[in-house]
Amino acid sequence: MTQPPHDEPTAASPEELREQIERTRHELGDTVEELAAKADVKARAQEKAAAVKEQAAALKEQTAAKASVLTGQARAKAAEAAHVLQDKLPEPVRDKAAAAAGQARATADRAEQVWQDKAPEPVRDNRTVLIVAGAALLVACVLLRRSRQ
Incomplete structure (x- = not known):
């Protein structure tokens, strides 16, 4: 084991x-807890993931606000x-x-x-997919026809 530092005077009494x-035990306990926290990769990864998730949520809000402003500006310019x-x-x-628009x-x-x-009903329920x-089928046919030419 290593020698204790000699910069502190030795105790004058048993108390x-x-x-x-006791003070050394507390310091050692704190040091061990800090080392354990640094060694806990899973917890550190979860903390980092939570921080990234918060950043993403903030960025999402900023982007949504910016998109809303730009959409309003675009609508105004279009009008x-x-x-x-x-x-x-x-x-x-x-x-x-x-008349054409009405028709x-x-x-x-x-x-x-x-x-x-x-x-x-199954066709109506899946209209977007269809x-x-x-x-996609139309694009495939066009590409197939082009490749044959």
């Missing part, structure tokens, strides 16, 4: 010696551009565009109603 021993465009369009073109809405409404009436699968 002082007991106090020194402004629409008004400018509408002011510059001749009256007959505006009337035709409005498109009516056609979309009819298509949605037909979809609800005629499509089987659309994605159809798009």
